[in-house]
Amino acid sequence: MKLKAQLRANYIVNVGGKVFRVDKEILEKRDAPNFFTSFGFGYGWEPSGIPPTPLPLTIPPPILDRDPELFSDILRYLQGYEIGIKDEVHRQNLLKDSRFYHLKGLTEKLLASSMTVNGFSKEESARNEILFRLKDIRPASVLLPENNNNYNNNNNNDDILSEEISTGSTSHIMYKNKEGTVYVLLVEIHNIHLICRYGAPSSPMTATTTPTTNPATPTNASKIQPLLRPVLELVLSDKDIQKLKNIAKSIKASEEIVTTIHSPDTCAFEIDGNKCTLEALSNTDKLSHLMKNDDGNRYLKLYVTRSILRLITNNGKVEMEMLKCEAFSSERGFNCKREFLPDEKRIAL
Numbered sequence: 001m002k003l004k005a006q007l008r009a010n011y012i013v014n015v016g017g018k019v020f021r022v023d024k025e026i027l028e029k030r031d032a033p034n035f036f037t038s039f040g041f042g043y044g045w046e047p048s049g050i051p052p053t054p055l056p057l058t059i060p061p062p063i064l065d066r067d068p069e070l071f072s073d074i075l076r077y078l079q080g081y082e083i084g085i086k087d088e089v090h091r092q093n094l095l096k097d098s099r100f101y102h103l104k105g106l107t108e109k110l111l112a113s114s115m116t117v118n119g120f121s122k123e124e125s126a127r128n129e130i131l132f133r134l135k136d137i138r139p140a141s142v143l144l145p146e147n148n149n150n151y152n153n154n155n156n157n158d159d160i161l162s163e164e165i166s167t168g169s170t171s172h173i174m175y176k177n178k179e180g181t182v183y184v185l186l187v188e189i190h191n192i193h194l195i196c197r198y199g200a201p202s203s204p205m206t207a208t209t210t211p212t213t214n215p216a217t218p219t220n221a222s223k224i225q226p227l228l229r230p231v232l233e234l235v236l237s238d239k240d241i242q243k244l245k246n247i248a249k250s251i252k253a254s255e256e257i258v259t260t261i262h263s264p265d266t267c268a269f270e271i272d273g274n275k276c277t278l279e280a281l282s283n284t285d286k287l288s289h290l291m292k293n294d295d296g297n298r299y300l301k302l303y304v305t306r307s308i309l310r311l312i313t314n315n316g317k318v319e320m321e322m323l324k325c326e327a328f329s330s331e332r333g334f335n336c337k338r339e340f341l342p343d344e345k346r347i348a349l
Helices: 002-008 024-029 035-039 068-078 088-100 104-110 238-250 278-282 331-336
Strands: 010-015 018-023 113-117 128-133 174-176 182-198 207-211 224-228 231-235 268-271 274-276 292-294 297-314 317-328
Touching: 010 024, 018 024, 018 068, 024 035, 024 068, 068 088, 088 104, 182 317, 238 317, 268 278, 274 278, 317 331
Parallel strands: 128 182, 268 317
Antiparallel strands: 010 018, 113 128, 174 182, 182 231, 182 297, 207 224, 268 274, 292 297, 297 317
């Protein structure tokens, strides 16, 4: 009888060839509902709720084709311990398995994120921001502001755009966490290219001029340099494009992703290690040695190591607004930033 009572009090499962006996109370009290409470196994390895069979011990435990070491880490979390993340690969693997086991709380903890309060926001509802790597975003948690999109609508027809999106309004895309807190969604993207286009006839660029010296000096007042505001376009990977399409689908926007981005004057650029503003990219004279030519249209190609973008909807499409960008204008500049391994980590071949 004691054995039967113990079996009823535990979930027993074979993960990757290793058998685990897990206290039901742990799985049912923390991070529930989850894989085990929804598809759990009770006494006699039968699904929970089904009466025990006459010969329970003759039926082997269910086998899950997952990593037993990762499952051990997850069990420690469920028991109240902190998980020591070894590296980015370990975090990504834990994230995959936490999603497999439907552990939403652990999934959110594993997502690399940062929360900020933007005191410069004109709207109270847009002050709280959350930053994720694009690849980590869960599209099901993405939505539009409540006054811009009825995200509680039960209409599952993905072909129907929300009224506000289809009529051309512009909205921040938001993120709702497990606790129900809503944030403005920011995304971080790595290792992409940024094309700065100058002089295309149909491009909505603004040409201005600026004095090269103090405008109060009469002798130099006539010396001016042309400023040509470039059109910025991101060259994204197929995975990044697909993730953005999934986000667009979740808010019932068009899955046609606009890669031409907005770049406000407040965007913080760092090019070749030097902090600058969008104006630096508008000075075509200083950038002439880096310019390339495509059928008479000049452009500059930057390698972006990382960038922070705000996602918005405009005219029914997902667009991006660049807030911060770290990039290199040449391979030489990129090589200057390379770092040698510490002496103790050099490997003798």
